[in-house]
Amino acid sequence: MTEWEELDLLWGDAEEMSWQERALCAQTDPEAFFPEKGGSTREAKRVCLGCEVQAECLEYALLHDERFGIWGGLSERERRKLKKRAV
Template sequence: MPINSTADRTAGRTALTDGELSWQETALCAQTGPELFFPEPGSSTREAKFLCGICEGREACLEYALTHDERFGVWGGLSEQERYALKRGRADRR
């Protein structure tokens, strides 16, 4: 899930390049409120995952979240627990 404003997404992340964040310009979540991608505990993530599934930036978003250890919300179509399991699986294959 991209952060909606340029100032927000670059705050505290001086090492980010324009190419690393270019997927955020066309991401479907940028046209939706953040509450869909950061639901209250126990709330459904179905709608967020649906939007991620049809978004062209999904893979870049997921890789960004994994690389930057995003611990909250739906990123690239995966929840926090799903990203953790994916990272663990990648580590086990090394």
């Protein structure tokens, strides 16, 4: 791997972290974003609605196939449906 490729990887990681650091969920109870099966997602989704990085969060979850929790305002089931519609 060249030096430039390594820098690109590091820069990508830095960009990834910057949206995560700005996320409202980072300042909120994480348990709200990972409710027990059948538990309410209302509180987490409310936080997501006001978050400036909601789109980045959802994109991350879709690209990394996150299977648990609320990401970008959507539950795992909602993300699965969104992916199916996109295909």
